[in-house]
Amino acid sequence: MRIPRIYHPETIIGLGELPLSDDASGHIGRVLRMTIGQDVLLFDGSGAEFPATIASVSKKNVTVELHNRIERSVESPLDLHLGQVISRGDKMEFTIQKAVELGVNIITPLISERCGVKLNSERFDKKLQQWQKIAIAACEQCGRNIVPQIRPLMQLEQWCAEDYDGLKLNLHPRAKYSINTLPEPVNKVRLLIGPEGGLSDEEIQMTEQYKFEETLLGPRVLRTETAGLSAITALQVRFGDLG
Known part of the structure; x- marks a missing residue:
């Protein structure tokens, strides 16, 4: 199963627990109906992505545990x-x-x-x-x-x-x-x-x-x-x- 990729609008600094934005939380909780322990892949627009695991879920808020930062670019040379x-x-x-x-x-x-x-x-x-x-x-x-x-x-x-x-x-x-x-x-x-x-x-x-x-x-x-x-x-x- 493909791990969902989620955009986090603020630059991610450091690892550990991270509360997600309202849009990201709503997408994970209400649209995807994901639960604690499931994996997601975050990106913040900086060119990196962050493997993470859902730590807590409520109707309005989602917190994830960030594991590491991976520099990965698929940008065209054009x-x-x-x-x-x-x-x-x-x-x-x-x-x-x-x-x-x-x-x-x-x-x-x-x-x-x-x-x-x-x-x-x-x-x-x-x-x-x-x-x-x-x-x-x-x-x-x-x-x-x-x-x-x-x-x-x-x-x-x-x-x-x-x-x-x-x-x-x-x-x-x-x-x-x-x-x-x-x-x-x-x-x-x-x-x-x-x-x-x-x-x-x-x-x-x-x-x-x-x-x-x-x-x-x-x-x-x-x-x-x-x-x-x-x-x-x-x-x-x-x-x-x-x-």
Whole structure:
């Protein structure tokens, strides 16, 4: 049986007994219904993981006994920053979950001209918390010990204008070059994925002004959630740790 991996939001210092956070306690006690003596594997985002045994369980609180600290990294050598224009429904959640599993380091939700999602600040704050929890759950599932950052919402041009010392890519179905023809070596990529209706002509010109290279995945036009994950996979195969 697979030992559950649980995220502990505060840095773990030292071994011995450790009371878990409310979220972690609720997950262990109410969702997994684990009992005293069962094993768990904690991680705090520092790159290490901590084998532990449940020492006490109540409806609201769980305490574990930490055994040791193990330095273990499954991070890709490719530093990948995804700029994703917000998509409708649960597509954005799906994109975040799978992007984290595929090794993305940072995700920035974007607003563009043809973005079909309208969020006020209060609704976005709730969405941001929800998306970060999805990223944490994806790390718990896939074995990552460093949790990717979900950044605050940004306008497309604001994000494109940020200083960046890596390769900047924009998917375009009529681009001349594919990911397989990109120059090597590449260890940092900022990847822009547009909305379901695509970027406008003016936005495409804007990305060119900020030195984004146009690239394509193949002859077919992909949906926004398919395009992003396909591009991440292709980049990880070419420059990262998938193969």
